[in-house]
Amino acid sequence: MRTIFYIIQKEFIQVFRNKRMLPIIFVLPIIQLLILVNAATFEMKQINMAVVDLDLSGSSRQLTSKFQGSPFYRIISAPFSYDVAMELMQRGDVDVIMQIPYGFEKDLIKEKRTQVQLIVNAINGASAGLINAYSTNIILDFNREVLIEWLNPAEMGGIRRIVTETSYWYNPRLNYTTYMVPGILVLLVTIIALLLSGMNIVREKEIGTIEQINVTPIRKIEFIAGKLIPFWIIALFELAFGLVIGKLFFNIPIEGSLWVIFLSAGVYLFVILGFGLLISTMTNTQQQSMLVSFFFMVVFILMSGLFTAIESMPVWAQRVDLLNPIAYFIKIMRMVMLKGSSFADISNLFYALVLYAVSIISLAIWRYRKVA
Amino acid sequence: MKNAVDVQNLSKNYGDTEALKEISFSVGKGELFGFIGPDGAGKTTLFRILATLLLADSGAATVEGYEVVKDYKKIRQIIGYMPGRFSLYQDLTVEENLRFFATIFGTTIEENYELIKEIYSQIEPFKTRKAGQLSGGMKQKLALSCALIHKPEVLFLDEPTTGVDAVSRQEFWEMLKRLKTMGITIVVSTPYMDEAALCDRVALIQDGSIMQISTPYEVVEAYPMGLFSVTSTDIYQLLHDLQKLPQAHSVFAFGQAAHLSYKKENVTASEVIRFLKETGHEDVHVEEIKPTIEDCFMELMQGSEQANERTSGRADK
Numbered sequence: 001m002r003t004i005f006y007i008i009q010k011e012f013i014q015v016f017r018n019k020r021m022l023p024i025i026f027v028l029p030i031i032q033l034l035i036l037v038n039a040a041t042f043e044m045k046q047i048n049m050a051v052v053d054l055d056l057s058g059s060s061r062q063l064t065s066k067f068q069g070s071p072f073y074r075i076i077s078a079p080f081s082y083d084v085a086m087e088l089m090q091r092g093d094v095d096v097i098m099q100i101p102y103g104f105e106k107d108l109i110k111e112k113r114t115q116v117q118l119i120v121n122a123i124n125g126a127s128a129g130l131i132n133a134y135s136t137n138i139i140l141d142f143n144r145e146v147l148i149e150w151l152n153p154a155e156m157g158g159i160r161r162i163v164t165e166t167s168y169w170y171n172p173r174l175n176y177t178t179y180m181v182p183g184i185l186v187l188l189v190t191i192i193a194l195l196l197s198g199m200n201i202v203r204e205k206e207i208g209t210i211e212q213i214n215v216t217p218i219r220k221i222e223f224i225a226g227k228l229i230p231f232w233i234i235a236l237f238e239l240a241f242g243l244v245i246g247k248l249f250f251n252i253p254i255e256g257s258l259w260v261i262f263l264s265a266g267v268y269l270f271v272i273l274g275f276g277l278l279i280s281t282m283t284n285t286q287q288q289s290m291l292v293s294f295f296f297m298v299v300f301i302l303m304s305g306l307f308t309a310i311e312s313m314p315v316w317a318q319r320v321d322l323l324n325p326i327a328y329f330i331k332i333m334r335m336v337m338l339k340g341s342s343f344a345d346i347s348n349l350f351y352a353l354v355l356y357a358v359s360i361i362s363l364a365i366w367r368y369r370k371v372a
Numbered sequence: 373m374k375n376a377v378d379v380q381n382l383s384k385n386y387g388d389t390e391a392l393k394e395i396s397f398s399v400g401k402g403e404l405f406g407f408i409g410p411d412g413a414g415k416t417t418l419f420r421i422l423a424t425l426l427l428a429d430s431g432a433a434t435v436e437g438y439e440v441v442k443d444y445k446k447i448r449q450i451i452g453y454m455p456g457r458f459s460l461y462q463d464l465t466v467e468e469n470l471r472f473f474a475t476i477f478g479t480t481i482e483e484n485y486e487l488i489k490e491i492y493s494q495i496e497p498f499k500t501r502k503a504g505q506l507s508g509g510m511k512q513k514l515a516l517s518c519a520l521i522h523k524p525e526v527l528f529l530d531e532p533t534t535g536v537d538a539v540s541r542q543e544f545w546e547m548l549k550r551l552k553t554m555g556i557t558i559v560v561s562t563p564y565m566d567e568a569a570l571c572d573r574v575a576l577i578q579d580g581s582i583m584q585i586s587t588p589y590e591v592v593e594a595y596p597m598g599l600f601s602v603t604s605t606d607i608y609q610l611l612h613d614l615q616k617l618p619q620a621h622s623v624f625a626f627g628q629a630a631h632l633s634y635k636k637e638n639v640t641a642s643e644v645i646r647f648l649k650e651t652g653h654e655d656v657h658v659e660e661i662k663p664t665i666e667d668c669f670m671e672l673m674q675g676s677e678q679a680n681e682r683t684s685g686r687a688d689k
Contacts, residue, residue: 208459
């Protein structure tokens, strides 16, 4: 026991003496939360639009002004030819072109139907979808107004309308930061824990100290525990630090109990530290360890459900994701923080993580050999 | 008396390279035993096997009666190992390193302070300095202190003086002598021939085989040749010309002089001087000298190389 305690103390001395390590531990969470949460947003705050109005009628102007009135749209050009508008899109200046054909108003009155054309820049598929949805909404809105204006009230009475009232549970204002912060917090502790543990034992191999340790009567379990516990503590501290920043700067909701958050985080970190340990037993230099860690981290993060919903992945990918620890923990964090889930609600996910932690640490300990 | 280290027919291969070829030797209790040999002779491999860090392919080895494979846990309690490469924590201070190793051996600095006092007291003024910032000699003293902190019965020192200045090297050997008087068995390897004379017994090792084991005195006594130290103004030409002397057995450069070995009674100093004067050398000095370990080693190496050439020559035919 005294040995473990002393190894832990030694690791802490080394971490805090490392001049590059301290800024990483304190600056990384601030950067990640303050910058990433604000920057990595799917919300379209400003859509640049070009309107090609070939009709130049009252109705076409009314439609255009509806776009103008929206806070999301900025009409930066109103050329009289489609080619000019297309030129703007080629240059990347506009995200969407709306073309109102000649005879728009006339058709609307005479034929009771008419057409507009939307051309959306789909270089970024996600934002193209959003632009399309926003624009369609505005056009539908215009359509409704036209109906009310032109049809006589008697006829109006005969039309039954279904009104959809949408409200968003767990995130009433569809606040993007509320959705992102729990996920970013998970990434934060993952990166810290995986990199620190992945590099640590390899570093001892590189500088040769592992030789000196291996000839001592120290037990394998003591050595590994002494290595993992300091990073476990540091990562939990990071989580606490991140939660404080989230609360102070973004006022993120923490509906569930902190106790459940930290308990899950504690188990989750053993999975990640186990991964790091496994990587460092299989590599010989810090560079190799970094590369392998990055490989796993990128795959895990992209498949974690942080940016894209796991439910919309193909079935095989969802199956692969059963092995993705980040996906489990992001789900737990979102459930507990946004929904206020109790331990009973997340217990399945929690026990899956426990199982994962036990297997990966056993594997790592088995792989770590004192005799070469 | 039981031996401190016993090695029987130990072999180790790395792929096609034979690092150790069936070597056998034993080290008595309290002995200062030296392995002398060039880089790549197999010294480090041997030390790593004895320190239970590496498994041999065949053969047996015991340390204090314990088997290196079966009883490795016991061995780790009673040996001190100092690898050739400085391998303490460079970012921990002198004191933190020592305390760390004391702790993982389940002891404290205070408990065994007597043993390391003489060595550690020299670096104690720098105990708050990081190990990475110490000079080569001080690093060596710290590494030795760490290897001694648990009061080992056998010390394995793999090239402890490589890369250390001459004064520190001398100090280091004096420390080893003192440790010997405390009853600690010391097995040390070195590429420096002059250090061999300081051991009780030396093993000359090359290409994974031990060529000779004896006391330094016996090694020198067994030298079968006569030896001249020859100097002149042009050392390069001198080496070249001495090869042509019919009675010469071998010629090696030794610093600023050439060592000429010859079959005893075959040639005299004045004959060598005359020969060199005739070939146009000036300022020639020839002096009869006693062989050093290095001369003996060169002789043995040459012998084994010729033997190798003969056997491989035969194989070709």
